[in-house]
Amino acid sequence: MLERQTITALLCCGLLSACTLLAERRTTIPPEPVQIQASSLPGSESEALAWLTAYRVLANAPLDEQRKEYLAAQAAASKDGSDNNRLRLALALSLPGVPWRDDNKLIATLESPTSLFKLPDSPLHQLVFVLYKQAQERQRLRDEQHKHENELLEELKRLRDEQKRHETELLEAQHRNDELQMKLDALRRIDQDLKQRKHSLESIP
Numbered sequence: 001m002l003e004r005q006t007i008t009a010l011l012c013c014g015l016l017s018a019c020t021l022l023a024e025r026r027t028t029i030p031p032e033p034v035q036i037q038a039s040s041l042p043g044s045e046s047e048a049l050a051w052l053t054a055y056r057v058l059a060n061a062p063l064d065e066q067r068k069e070y071l072a073a074q075a076a077a078s079k080d081g082s083d084n085n086r087l088r089l090a091l092a093l094s095l096p097g098v099p100w101r102d103d104n105k106l107i108a109t110l111e112s113p114t115s116l117f118k119l120p121d122s123p124l125h126q127l128v129f130v131l132y133k134q135a136q137e138r139q140r141l142r143d144e145q146h147k148h149e150n151e152l153l154e155e156l157k158r159l160r161d162e163q164k165r166h167e168t169e170l171l172e173a174q175h176r177n178d179e180l181q182m183k184l185d186a187l188r189r190i191d192q193d194l195k196q197r198k199h200s201l202e203s204i205p
Helices: 002-026 044-059 063-079 083-093 103-111 123-203
Strands: none
Touching (some): 044 063, 044 083, 044 123, 083 103, 083 123, 103 123
């Protein structure tokens, strides 16, 4: 049991360390990329470690090499949807920072019949589980971000509508004030005219 927990921890650390390796690409000379090929992989626990080793090397490879591996993995999975080919494609889809990263496709690849989750409980099965859960979490975070952005857009629209309503009310109030001012000015002129006429009448001998 302890050995299995150790292998699981190694699997998680291996995947997480791949993101750090990408940051080193600008300062170190990347090793020659190793394609993920099922025929060269041993069995049991060492099989999962071999997948992780190939993934780490691929994660540190130039983008062109990563693209070649992704296209090759996609073609292989389309031709033969074996567990190894689909896992190879899933790893290529999970590479951080690549333009073809697609968590929906990654999840579908892992779930498609026969599901890789039906593999016997093993380090390889745990690797699949880690890939799947990471993709689900990224998807959840994107959904939350999208929801938050929509809420912000709705709030911005509400504020703009409210601002527009206030501006309309201000314009209407200004228009009423202008009308009242015009009436007041007219009354003042009439009052002045009356005063002038009264003064003129009073000045007549």
